[in-house]
Amino acid sequence: MADVPESDEEEPETDGGVRAYTVRLELVDEPGELLRALEPISANGGNLLSIHHERGNITPRGHIPVEVDLESPPERFDGIVDALRDAGINVIQAGAEHYGEELSVVLVGDLVETDLSETLSRIEDEADAVVKDLSLAAPEGTNATASARLRLAIDSGRAERVFEAIRAVGTDKELTVVEPLVGGEA
Amino acid sequence: MRLAIVGAGDVGRSVADLAGEYGHEVVAIADSSGAAVDADGIDVERALERKAGGESVGTADPATLFETDYDVLVEATPTTLGDAEPGFTHVERALETDHHVVLANKGPVAERYEELRALEADSAGSIRFEATVGGAIPVLSTIEDCTPQAVTAARGVLNGTANFILTRMAAEGLDYEHVLAEAQDLGVAEADPTFDVDGTDAALKFVILANVLADGGFSLEDATVEGIQDIPGSALELAAEDGRTIRLIGEASREGVRVGPRLVPENGALAVTGTRNIVQLETKHAGSLHNSGRGAGGPETATAVLSDVGRLPSLEE
Incomplete structure (x- = not known):
């Protein structure tokens, strides 16, 4: 009885080693979605403290923001966030960053020829942004040079990474990317 | 100050034209094929008339510009990329002989900045280049x-x-x-x-x-x-x-x-x-x-050159 089994030492230290965290999620407005979001937290060693479900407050992306307070050992927190993301849950803040900015970019080139809808999907995936709005101008027909203005919802503080990703898509598809000038009192 | 102007494009000509108004004297102006040089001050009007008529600004060898007594070299030859020549060599020559240099030519300042500063450090002269950024605008x-x-x-x-x-x-x-x-x-x-x-x-x-x-x-x-x-x-x-x-x-x-x-x-x-x-x-x-x-134009850019000339310290020991 005095001997602690070897295997116990590999268990994460929880006693006295827990910290409180706030995680902000964005949920699709569907039944069962909240439960689905909470499951990965408890399954990965997190202890739920409170849940603030802001049904009346729709995000720029048309989703419902949920704020979850939990406690967990610091070394397990990243695992919880990863598990949420693996379950397809939108984690908008797990630390310093959260969705909150909108940006416009203009793309120029053979937009139709280079598959505009695929371009948009790639921007959403690779830049981790949401296309909120699209305006297309193709004065010479869809087979010639066209311009598109995209309004994007992105994480605050991530603008530079978003632009890098959009630039990479632009380079691949030979599109000119006109970025907004960020910073300073323009 | 006594100015030696190398380059007789819009900017070089305007510097020559306006120098008197700013209290300076032009002792030499050179383009790629000739020069007007006079230690007592050249006839600016005559040089500019020759240039306007399709000739060189003067009949002297362009190299004689560096041999005359001057205080400030105004480098106004066209901007070139890479080695920034011949502008860089003009600047080098002036600094090595302890003269000031004011540049309107962007090449040497953009492409060989550290070399310019090293030459300046070893010279009694200094370099200024307000005219290279934003023409008349004091940037x-x-x-x-x-x-x-x-x-x-x-x-x-x-x-x-x-x-x-x-x-x-x-x-x-x-x-x-x-x-x-x-x-x-x-x-x-x-x-x-x-x-x-x-x-x-x-x-x-x-x-x-x-x-x-x-x-x-x-x-x-x-x-x-x-x-x-x-x-x-x-x-x-x-x-x-x-x-x-x-x-x-x-x-x-x-x-x-x-x-x-x-x-x-x-x-x-x-x-x-x-x-x-x-x-x-x-x-x-x-x-x-x-x-x-x-941000451009002969007289506009020339005002930046001449303001720089006015900011230079005296070379007298």
């Missing part, structure tokens, strides 16, 4: 007044030709080719507008700004540069629907240099119209400063 002297350490970044519009083209495209709903042809007719764009529209000219100026902020370390190849040739009228229309417009914007900081077409608020400070230029300095303690004005 470098503003940074100098703020002290470069207190300026974190510079951004803005430093090519009037590209700005004119984008302004006209937005205002008239015309396409690039059409407006470029118009700009050439008006003399706003040169017959070969490549460096203006592909961003090279603006990039050289922002490289110079980055060199001043970081005390060297940049040349044109360190800059990320995009031009405006691929911007159609439709892109400007879409931008306008959103209260924005597109400008060829440069950015310089201690981290790097970037020039390209960017979306800016239509009524914002940086959306200057026509050939106007603007520079926004981001300061540590005082927010943004904006300097705007004419």
Whole structure:
């Protein structure tokens, strides 16, 4: 009885080693979605403290923001966030960053020829942004040079990474990317 | 001060023309094939008349310019990239013989900044180059007044030709080719507008700004540069629907240099119209400063050269 089994030492230290965290999620407005979001937290060693479900407050992306307070050992927190993301849950803040900015970019080139809808999907995936709005101008027909203005919802503080990703898509598809000038009192 | 002007293009000729008004004397002016040199002051009017008539400014060998007694070399030969010759050698020659140098030529300052500063350190003369950034607009002297350490970044519009083209495209709903042809007719764009529209000219100026902020370390190849040739009228229309417009914007900081077409608020400070230029300095303690004005032109740029001459310390021991 005095001997602690070897295997116990590999268990994460929880006693006295827990910290409180706030995680902000964005949920699709569907039944069962909240439960689905909470499951990965408890399954990965997190202890739920409170849940603030802001049904009346729709995000720029048309989703419902949920704020979850939990406690967990610091070394397990990243695992919880990863598990949420693996379950397809939108984690908008797990630390310093959260969705909150909108940006416009203009793309120029053979937009139709280079598959505009695929371009948009790639921007959403690779830049981790949401296309909120699209305006297309193709004065010479869809087979010639066209311009598109995209309004994007992105994480605050991530603008530079978003632009890098959009630039990479632009380079691949030979599109000119006109970025907004960020910073300073323009 | 006694000025020796090398280069007799728009800027060199205007410097010669206005020097007297600023209290200076022109003792030599040279173009690529000849020179007018006189230690007691050349006949500026005569030299400019010869040039206007298609001749060289004078009959002397251009090399004799360096042999006369002068205080300040005004380097106003055309900007060249890479080794920045022959401008760099002119500057080297003047500094090695303990003369001041004022540059209107961007090449040596953008491409060989550290070498220029090293030559200056070994010389009794100093170098100044206000005219290389933003023509008549006091940009470098503003940074100098703020002290470069207190300026974190510079951004803005430093090519009037590209700005004119984008302004006209937005205002008239015309396409690039059409407006470029118009700009050439008006003399706003040169017959070969490549460096203006592909961003090279603006990039050289922002490289110079980055060199001043970081005390060297940049040349044109360190800059990320995009031009405006691929911007159609439709892109400007879409931008306008959103209260924005597109400008060829440069950015310089201690981290790097970037020039390209960017979306800016239509009524914002940086959306200057026509050939106007603007520079926004981001300061540590005082927010943004904006300097705007004419960024090119002979007399405009000459005023920057002559202001620099006025800022030079006396060479008398």
